[in-house]
Amino acid sequence: MKSITQKDLDQRKSPRVNIPLLIQYKNNIHDDPVTEYIQNISMGGFYLELEMDEFEKGSGFFIHFTPRDSAKSVAALCEVVRKEKSGKRFGFGVRFVEMESRHTETISGIIQSHSIH
Numbered sequence: 001m002k003s004i005t006q007k008d009l010d011q012r013k014s015p016r017v018n019i020p021l022l023i024q025y026k027n028n029i030h031d032d033p034v035t036e037y038i039q040n041i042s043m044g045g046f047y048l049e050l051e052m053d054e055f056e057k058g059s060g061f062f063i064h065f066t067p068r069d070s071a072k073s074v075a076a077l078c079e080v081v082r083k084e085k086s087g088k089r090f091g092f093g094v095r096f097v098e099m100e101s102r103h104t105e106t107i108s109g110i111i112q113s114h115s116i117h
Contacts, residue, residue: 014042017114021046025078027061029054043107045078045095053090055080060097067110074103 018040024033025048038046055061059080066073082093096107 014044015111015115016040016042016047017111019110019114021065021067021110023048023063023065025061025063027054027059033064041107041110043096043104043111045081045093048092048094049086050090050092051088053085055083055092057081057083067106069113070106070109072102072106074106075099076103 020037020039021041022035023038024035026033036048036050038048040047057080061078061080062075063078064073064075076099077097078094079097080092081095082091084091084093
């Protein structure tokens with residue numbers, strides 16, 4: 001598995017903010033939604049770290065979450081664009097594939113409120 005490099009970081013289109021957010025995801029492995037924390041988020045996607053090797057690069061899945069400081073929830077179709085192993089954990093770089101504009105606005109608000117000024 002490929003480790004993230006500075007070149008990868010420089011190619012990101014959207015700045016990320018480090019904020020743990022509790023999400024639920026559903027894929028073809030689980031019948032019921034699984035709850036996990038993401039480590040950071042941007043307008044383009046997020047980073048998810050798990051103990052289990054849940055996804056392959058190119059895998060699609062749905063997420064849903066409601067930020068702590070917002071009454072507005074977010075739902076999106078996502079795709080794994082990067083996969084890496086770090087010790088006993090697996091990291092997944094995930095991009096948003098499809099979501100409603102109101103959900104995009106909620107993510108924008110999260111990023112703006114947690115960006116360093």
